[in-house]
Amino acid sequence: MKYRTIGTEPGTRREVSVLALGAMLFGSRTDERTSFAVLDRYVEAGGNFIDTSDNYAFWTDDSQGGHSEALLGRWRRSRGIGDEIVIATKLGARPLAPGTGYVDNPEGLSAKTVREASERSRERLGVERIDLLYAHIEDRTVDPRETVEAFGELVAEGGVGLLGVSNHAVWRVERARALAAAAGLPGYEVLQYHHSLLRPRSDVPSDLFPEGSLGAATGELLSYLRAEPALSLVAYSPLLTGAYVRDDKPLPPDYDHPGTPARLAVLREIAEETGAGPNQVVLAWQIGGELPVVPLAGASSVAQLEENLAAVDLELTADQRARLDAAH
Numbered sequence: 631m632k633y634r635t636i637g638t639e640p641g642t643r644r645e646v647s648v649l650a651l652g653a654m655l656f657g658s659r660t661d662e663r664t665s666f667a668v669l670d671r672y673v674e675a676g677g678n679f680i681d682t683s684d685n686y687a688f689w690t691d692d693s694q695g696g697h698s699e700a701l702l703g704r705w706r707r708s709r710g711i712g713d714e715i716v717i718a719t720k721l722g723a724r725p726l727a728p729g730t731g732y733v734d735n736p737e738g739l740s741a742k743t744v745r746e747a748s749e750r751s752r753e754r755l756g757v758e759r760i761d762l763l764y765a766h767i768e769d770r771t772v773d774p775r776e777t778v779e780a781f782g783e784l785v786a787e788g789g790v791g792l793l794g795v796s797n798h799a800v801w802r803v804e805r806a807r808a809l810a811a812a813a814g815l816p817g818y819e820v821l822q823y824h825h826s827l828l829r830p831r832s833d834v835p836s837d838l839f840p841e842g843s844l845g846a847a848t849g850e851l852l853s854y855l856r857a858e859p860a861l862s863l864v865a866y867s868p869l870l871t872g873a874y875v876r877d878d879k880p881l882p883p884d885y886d887h888p889g890t891p892a893r894l895a896v897l898r899e900i901a902e903e904t905g906a907g908p909n910q911v912v913l914a915w916q917i918g919g920e921l922p923v924v925p926l927a928g929a930s931s932v933a934q935l936e937e938n939l940a941a942v943d944l945e946l947t948a949d950q951r952a953r954l955d956a957a958h
């Protein structure tokens with residue numbers, strides 16, 4: 631395994647494995663036995679960066695979620711896991727009632743929610759301190775100062791280590807960080823966005839993002855990260871849920887543009903040259919890039935995880951990397 635640092639402050643920064651493990655479907659679509667086996671193998675291979683959320687996976691049974699955090703809590707207890715494993719969770723997108731969703735009825739980012747939701751996450755995970763807590767989605771009904779102060783209090787009290795943010799417009803991230811800096815409070819240091827070799831169109835409206843997705847790592851986000859080396863990018867859904875290699879996982883409509891076949895063609899060439907699978911080439915491209923990226927991949931079997939772990943040791947040449955970067 632290889633590691634990189636997230637965060638900057640001595641008390642809260644962590645060394646995490648360059649491949650993070652997504653636990654989104656653990657305890658719901660992925661049964662407990664399989665989930666534990668995947669978690670055990672990940673840790674055995676040196677992995678120490680696991681991702682969940684307080685709302686995972688509410689859509690699988692029309693509940694409010696919590697399956698994934700609760701499963702991780704049971705796994706931690708049964709294996710005697712302590713501080714050595716970094717578990718990141720998120721709040722803000724839990725539906726307020728069963729049968730609703732994060733678009734129509736999200737818990738949001740008020741001070742009250744930040745405090746109460748983080749306490750519930752700590753209980754489900756069975757931890758005193760959440761290593762990394764993200765604001766999962768924007769809440770434009772709340773003054774950003776209120777959210778910044780609420781997160782800052784949790785860090786000051788020791789209930790949270792690092793702060794992160796996901797699916798926010800870049801200007802909202804910058805504003806929140808500026809407010810935190812001006813108030814002498816900790817700001818978001820880990821940015822979790824969807825990022826992969828294929829890039830989606832950014833102008834396709836959805837229920838959550840009527841102006842086009844704020845969840846994908848755009849050129850603007852990448853330029854922000856280059857300018858702010860203290861920030862880290864965690865890339866969610868790097869495998870496009872399996873679409874690089876599986877016909878049963880078609881690409882979403884926002885990938886229907888001329889850049890997609892061009893990039894896929896180069897990806898296939900490089901997979902052939904290296905003898906690695908396309909998923910592994912994508913993960914290696916992210917891990918070894920000039921801009922540090924921690925891919926956050928899910929796995930619903932140990933075999934899938936093994937394949938993904940092998941990407942950590944796959945080194946692409948400068949020429950292969952340049953061809954992947956240039957294809958569009």
Ligand SMILES: NC(=O)c1ccc[n+]([C@@H]2O[C@H](COP(=O)([O-])OP(=O)(O)OC[C@H]3O[C@@H](n4cnc5c(N)ncnc54)[C@H](OP(=O)(O)O)[C@@H]3O)[C@@H](O)[C@H]2O)c1
Pocket residue numbers: 651652653654655681682766796797822823845866867868869870871872875876909926927928929930933934935937938
């Ligand atoms: N911040 C956010 O808003 C957000 C949004 C989405 C996800 N996430 C996080 O990102 C994590 C990963 O996201 P994701 O599960 O959507 O996407 P992903 O990592 O791109 O895809 C994972 C899925 O791809 C398939 N897969 C994995 N490895 C494979 C392999 N080697 N060969 C073939 N298929 C393989 C599996 O599908 P099957 O299970 O169907 O076999 C697996 O469940 C989540 O667990 C969550 O922690 C965050």
